[in-house]
Amino acid sequence: MDGAEEYVFKANNPFMDDMHSFAKAKSLFRHGILSEAVYALEAEVSPTNNTCCCMYTSMTQAGLLPVDSTLLCSGA
Secondary structure: OOOOOOOOOOOOOOOOOOOOHHHHHHHHHHOOOHHHHHHHHHHHHHHHOOHHHHHHHHHHHOOOOOOOOOOOOOOO
């Protein structure tokens, strides 16, 4: 690698088998529960490699999105 660290997903993510993880991530995000929103987004990107959700996961963790941002990804 070029010095970048590999992203490590949460072990035993409670959202991993949730068919509505992206919808739950949006709701958690809007309510300011960012750590749980990230876990829900991780569950979404892990099996599907959804680029939009991956972007929100990264931006949320980096603190680049305000809590009241509207998520514009298509989907749930």
